[in-house]
Amino acid sequence: MSTINFAAREINCKIVYYGPGMSGKTTNLKQVFAKVPEQLRGDMVSLATEDERTLFFDFMPLDLGTVQGFKTRFHLYTVPGQVFYNASRKLILRGVDGIVFVADSAPNRLRANAESMRNLRENLAEHGIDVKEVPLVLQINKRDIEGALPIEMIRAVIDPKKELLWQEAVADKGRGVFETLKLVSRLVLERLSKGE
Amino acid sequence: MIEPSLALYGDAFDQVEKHLGDLLESTGVRYCLLVDRKGFVLSHKEALWAPRPPALDSVATLVASNAAATAALANMLGERTFSEQIHQGEQGTLYVESVGDMALITLIFDSSVPLGRVKVHTKKTTLLLADILKDIKDVPAIEFDDDFGANAASLLDDLLG
Ligand SMILES: Nc1nc2c(ncn2[C@@H]2O[C@H](COP(=O)(O)OP(=O)(O)OP(=O)(O)O)[C@@H](O)[C@H]2O)c(=O)[nH]1
Ligand SMILES: [Mg+2]
Numbered sequence: 634m635s636t637i638n639f640a641a642r643e644i645n646c647k648i649v650y651y652g653p654g655m656s657g658k659t660t661n662l663k664q665v666f667a668k669v670p671e672q673l674r675g676d677m678v679s680l681a682t683e684d685e686r687t688l689f690f691d692f693m694p695l696d697l698g699t700v701q702g703f704k705t706r707f708h709l710y711t712v713p714g715q716v717f718y719n720a721s722r723k724l725i726l727r728g729v730d731g732i733v734f735v736a737d738s739a740p741n742r743l744r745a746n747a748e749s750m751r752n753l754r755e756n757l758a759e760h761g762i763d764v765k766e767v768p769l770v771l772q773i774n775k776r777d778i779e780g781a782l783p784i785e786m787i788r789a790v791i792d793p794k795k796e797l798l799w800q801e802a803v804a805d806k807g808r809g810v811f812e813t814l815k816l817v818s819r820l821v822l823e824r825l826s827k828g829e
Numbered sequence: 830m831i832e833p834s835l836a837l838y839g840d841a842f843d844q845v846e847k848h849l850g851d852l853l854e855s856t857g858v859r860y861c862l863l864v865d866r867k868g869f870v871l872s873h874k875e876a877l878w879a880p881r882p883p884a885l886d887s888v889a890t891l892v893a894s895n896a897a898a899t900a901a902l903a904n905m906l907g908e909r910t911f912s913e914q915i916h917q918g919e920q921g922t923l924y925v926e927s928v929g930d931m932a933l934i935t936l937i938f939d940s941s942v943p944l945g946r947v948k949v950h951t952k953k954t955t956l957l958l959a960d961i962l963k964d965i966k967d968v969p970a971i972e973f974d975d976d977f978g979a980n981a982a983s984l985l986d987d988l989l990g
Contacts, residue, residue: 642971645869669988676884678891689898692890698984701974705981724897728867811989818985826977 652735653745654714731821738781768820771799833869858938868893
């Protein structure tokens, strides 16, 4: 339980999985939940519609362990990707430390990827954050589907300047899920230790 | 890093604990939590007879998110805030009330406990708590050591391969 004992400070990092609807954000969290040792994670809370689309968020706390006396913990969230739910997405971004942008490799989702990235920029701006200030990694998901777009094409619409670290994934098979989380966590912790 | 918006420790922490304990006794509720707006549990009391509580960090996250959504609704309707939330089930009730702008008090109780009594006592406690919380300062920044990054990275390797 996260009662704050000041003598034993905790470090809490909020990592948000962002991206268009159906790209596999919730699937990432479910895979992490299934694969990390039980004693290191809390319950997974999913606020979803009847048909398993995220309505508000998924949430799961994950303990890294103690780093130099600080109990270090990640709070993993997903946002609802459907355009319709922007008000909720904005709320979830509050206090974010790191973002995983989960892109969909399906040919008919190229535009949705681009629009979701633009939406991320706008929502961060409303919180007074420049997207360049937040650790952000790109996960290119659903590499297994037929006709999956070339990686370069997806990067070109989401990250034309090629500034982001990226990782291929097949999230429902667990491929690339831990790798992605590790990339973003490392960026977040590095940034922390440099005092922002 | 998300930090609790309030650094509750020392004297202030003891006072809050005492008020929550008193509230627990005067109302007869099962659990009583003080949660900040980001979803951290700042303090928690439970009745001696109460069964093991549900995962409190999940409760806190949901209560805070719910309050954030409710506040957004209030805003849209031109209200500054909606001060309280009541969720009544067949067996029990969840009651949430704002403690100033920073925190939320959450009570969980059986349907045999009269809501009116809970409200009256909670309103009183809320004023006392708001008074304590308003004098609390921000948490001082953590000073990270040079090895922090390396140590964290090796833990990440252990956890995520
Ligand atoms: N083929 C394939 N399917 C996947 C992959 N990852 C996820 N899926 C499937 O895609 C569907 C949507 O996944 P979700 O994780 O629910 O998507 P989401 O991004 O959370 O969607 P919203 O909550 O609406 O934003 C599910 O049926 C998943 O099983 C993948 O790598 N390959
Ligand atoms: Mg989802």
